[in-house]
Amino acid sequence: MNCKAPFVHIRQDTDGIISPCSTFWQDRNKSKWKLRDGESLNDFFYSDKYDDFRKTMMEGKPIHGCMDCIVDDEQNTSSHKDYWNKKYENVNDVKIRELELCLSNKCNFACIMCNSHFSQRLYERDKKLYELGVDNRGQISNSKFVTSPYKIDDIDLSELNTLRLLGGEPFIEKSFLNVFKTLKEKNVIQNITLTVNTNNSIFPDDKWLSYLELFKEIKVVLSLDAVDAHGEFIRKGLNFEKFKQNKKLWMQISNVSFNSVIYNFSILGLHKLIEYVDLPVHYGVEGDGHAIDLVLGPVYLSILYLPDETKQLIEKYLNGKYDKIVKFMYSEKYNHNYMKQFLIMFSYLNRNNDAPPECLIIYESVLNAM
Numbered sequence: 001m002n003c004k005a006p007f008v009h010i011r012q013d014t015d016g017i018i019s020p021c022s023t024f025w026q027d028r029n030k031s032k033w034k035l036r037d038g039e040s041l042n043d044f045f046y047s048d049k050y051d052d053f054r055k056t057m058m059e060g061k062p063i064h065g066c067m068d069c070i071v072d073d074e075q076n077t078s079s080h081k082d083y084w085n086k087k088y089e090n091v092n093d094v095k096i097r098e099l100e101l102c103l104s105n106k107c108n109f110a111c112i113m114c115n116s117h118f119s120q121r122l123y124e125r126d127k128k129l130y131e132l133g134v135d136n137r138g139q140i141s142n143s144k145f146v147t148s149p150y151k152i153d154d155i156d157l158s159e160l161n162t163l164r165l166l167g168g169e170p171f172i173e174k175s176f177l178n179v180f181k182t183l184k185e186k187n188v189i190q191n192i193t194l195t196v197n198t199n200n201s202i203f204p205d206d207k208w209l210s211y212l213e214l215f216k217e218i219k220v221v222l223s224l225d226a227v228d229a230h231g232e233f234i235r236k237g238l239n240f241e242k243f244k245q246n247k248k249l250w251m252q253i254s255n256v257s258f259n260s261v262i263y264n265f266s267i268l269g270l271h272k273l274i275e276y277v278d279l280p281v282h283y284g285v286e287g288d289g290h291a292i293d294l295v296l297g298p299v300y301l302s303i304l305y306l307p308d309e310t311k312q313l314i315e316k317y318l319n320g321k322y323d324k325i326v327k328f329m330y331s332e333k334y335n336h337n338y339m340k341q342f343l344i345m346f347s348y349l350n351r352n353n354d355a356p357p358e359c360l361i362i363y364e365s366v367l368n369a370m
Contacts, residue, residue: 011100109237115139226269300341307369
């Protein structure tokens with residue numbers, strides 16, 4: 001695996017865990033890549049352990065955390081790695097040029113695909129699912145509320161061109177305003193493209209907007225996995241009518257794109273979703289058009305491990321479109337244990353019998369196949 005990401009980029013997650021990109025996988029509760037007390041992003045970026053990782057990367061050795069891109073390479077499709085290698089093809093020095101920050105798990109949503117590392121509303125749910133037999137150990141945060149220290153004052157920001165804000169929900173995390181203040185004081189904010197991943201439930205107030213207008217460009221990535229009642233079930237907190245209103249407001253001041261996660265609960269809403277978004281579909285780094293993310297894990301939510309009968313049902317629904325999704329879906333075989341966990345999770349989430357048909361069809365197909 002040869003990728004430019006660790007040479008130009010660093011990501012800090014809600015609990016101080018560091019990764020070279022947004023798709024890098026690691027067991028969050030066992031990660032050795034975590035900021036120590038007093039350690040800054042700059043310290044970690046130039047540390048021996050991060051330098052050793054770069055060397056491993058350049059030697060082309062397999063890296064388990066890069067599984068997303070490895071799978072994309074095997075299927076001969078574009079990946080996050082392609083973004084980094086194309087954009088920074090002629091860059092050979094080690095310097096932070098892109099920065100990704102998640103400062104807390106404060107969120108007003110409880111999405112099925114998410115976990116308590118990124119939403120405090122999922123803490124009790126995740127613990128209960130584990131008690132019921134869902135192996136989600138890496139998905140459960142150590143505490144309900146998770147915050148991450150941030151220190152960017154000591155970073156050489158002279159070549160920083162991109163800042164990505166993640167959550168939680170960024171627009172309810174006021175610490176980001178302090179980040180903006182630092183960028184303004186260092187007189188670099190005007191050189192930076194700001195990308196914000198948001199659930200689009202909140203349009204920012206004047207204090208936020210006063211900073212946003214200073215950036216070189218604003219890219220707002222709206223997270224949406226399905227529309228109407230289907231979307232509201234799998235992303236608890238979503239009010240789809242409010243979502244549409246806020247989308248119009250964003251389109252007046254920013255570049256609006258979408259990111260959608262494809263998994264067991266969302267797949268049968270894809271056609272309606274694509275029709276609503278009405279932007280070019282691609283697989284890879286979000287920030288332009290409509291980015292589709294095919295889920296590898298948690299494994300019990302991935303379409304990879306569904307029974308053949310359910311995969312055939314999905315293939316028929318897709319009706320000859322989205323070849324990459326079909327190819328991806330058939331690249332792994334049915335796993336009984338994973339699907340047993342899926343059924344447990346579905347039953348728990350459907351305690352009020354309010355699951356929409358798009359979810360029930362998958363559930364019933366898996367149940368019958370088992």
